[in-house]
Amino acid sequence: MNKEEAMKKLKIRVTPIGNGTAIDHIQPGVGLRIVEILGMNSDHAASIALNTESKKTKEKRKDLILMENRFLTEEELNKIKLLAKEATVNTIKNFKVTKKDKLDLPDKVESVLECINPNCISNHEEIKTKFSIKKSPIKAKCHYCETSMDEKEIEKHIKK
Amino acid sequence: MNKEEAMKKLKIRVTPIGNGTAIDHIQPGVGLRIVEILGMNSDHAASIALNTESKKTKEKRKDLILMENRFLTEEELNKIKLLAKEATVNTIKNFKVTKKDKLDLPDKVESVLECINPNCISNHEEIKTKFSIKKSPIKAKCHYCETSMDEKEIEKHIKK
Numbered sequence: 001m002n003k004e005e006a007m008k009k010l011k012i013r014v015t016p017i018g019n020g021t022a023i024d025h026i027q028p029g030v031g032l033r034i035v036e037i038l039g040m041n042s043d044h045a046a047s048i049a050l051n052t053e054s055k056k057t058k059e060k061r062k063d064l065i066l067m068e069n070r071f072l073t074e075e076e077l078n079k080i081k082l083l084a085k086e087a088t089v090n091t092i093k094n095f096k097v098t099k100k101d102k103l104d105l106p107d108k109v110e111s112v113l114e115c116i117n118p119n120c121i122s123n124h125e126e127i128k129t130k131f132s133i134k135k136s137p138i139k140a141k142c143h144y145c146e147t148s149m150d151e152k153e154i155e156k157h158i159k160k
Numbered sequence: 161m162n163k164e165e166a167m168k169k170l171k172i173r174v175t176p177i178g179n180g181t182a183i184d185h186i187q188p189g190v191g192l193r194i195v196e197i198l199g200m201n202s203d204h205a206a207s208i209a210l211n212t213e214s215k216k217t218k219e220k221r222k223d224l225i226l227m228e229n230r231f232l233t234e235e236e237l238n239k240i241k242l243l244a245k246e247a248t249v250n251t252i253k254n255f256k257v258t259k260k261d262k263l264d265l266p267d268k269v270e271s272v273l274e275c276i277n278p279n280c281i282s283n284h285e286e287i288k289t290k291f292s293i294k295k296s297p298i299k300a301k302c303h304y305c306e307t308s309m310d311e312k313e314i315e316k317h318i319k320k
Contacts, residue, residue: 025162028204031199047220048208050200061205067210076295 020044021072022090022097023065023080025056030084033061034111037079037160056086078112079158081105082138108132113140113149114157120145129159180204181232182239182250183225185216190244191223196320204230216239216246238272241317242298243266268292273300274317277307289319 026034028051040046045068054062071091072080080087081103091099111128121144122129130143140149149157186194186212195202200206205228214222231251232240240247241263251259271288290303297298300309309317 030194035192043211045209045211045213047210047212049205050207051205052207053205104313 004091013049014040014056015064017045017068017092018095019093019125020066020070020091022070022092023084024088026063026065026084026087026109028061028063029033031065032082034065034080037083037158038039038067038070038072038076039160040067044068046070056091075109075111077101077103078106082109082112082140082154082158105135105138109140112159113154114145114159115142115145116153116157117142117145117147120147169257174227177205177226177228177252179245179253180226180228180230180251181312182252183227183244184222184248184250185214186223186244186247188221188223188224191225194223194225194243196239197243197318198227198230198232198236199320200227204228206230235269235271238269241268241312242293242300242318251256265293265295265298268302272319273314274319275302275307275316276309277302277305277306278312279318280305280307 029046031050031092035046035048047064047066049060049064052064054060056062072089077089080089082105085103085105087103089101089103090097090102108130112132113129113131114128115122115131117123120142121127122142127144131149132143133140133141138151138154140154141147142149183194191208191210194272195208207224207226209222209224211221212224228287232249237249242265242275245263245265247263249261249263250257251261269291273289273291275282275289277283280302281287281290282302291300291309292303293300298311298314298316301307302309
């Protein structure tokens, strides 16, 4: 058996999605973090490719997530935006891409981040966290205590 | 576009593996736990299918993990045996399955489980944990303190 035959034989057919969400062009290493944050459960089929070949991403490798019958809320979309800046999110309905979300960073996010300041009121009372977002370099500033978080802190403090 | 055409068009080609490991017939919901335990890093390509259709498993759904250029140690294999009793593990070299591991439970495991007894010496000194395994119902007994763990406790205390 030559390589091509083997490739053909071994081609893995991941169930295509007729309805659901495709998160593509995720930088390698971030896919599983997104899975963790979105919280996959056993009701929906999903396919995850890690470090797969890519022509688009800088590293020539990417992570990819397909979720069947699972659609993202605005909060979930904002979490992905903060975590995977190069990613694209496609909503698929009846086997057609119906919505393509450009992952521009929002100016404000609610219920997406946790404040790093242990004394912040948002860590003690049942209130929505609110942050304003600045770009290049990315910063998130808490609406309540005005503590500012840098890129690494943001990545670590996205709510599950 | 009818469903079949769409299926064809949307077929996702996950990079086939020429060399590596395929863990198949994992009961749904356990795939990501195995990923967590094996610790995927960004050096290897991997594909993970969750809740995908299956003819073999009881639930008619399964999880599946393919890891490129990643082979399992005996310890890792034992962890999978304890966690995914119906799973099959195939080692692939040069596009051929070279080794098919039947996932029979071992009689003894080393460095695979953590003891639930907080006073056990294995939780205080730098020594290998050792457990003897009994089947139906599955039990693991610590070599040092003789504490016995049931199926749920075993699942929770597999080392990362």
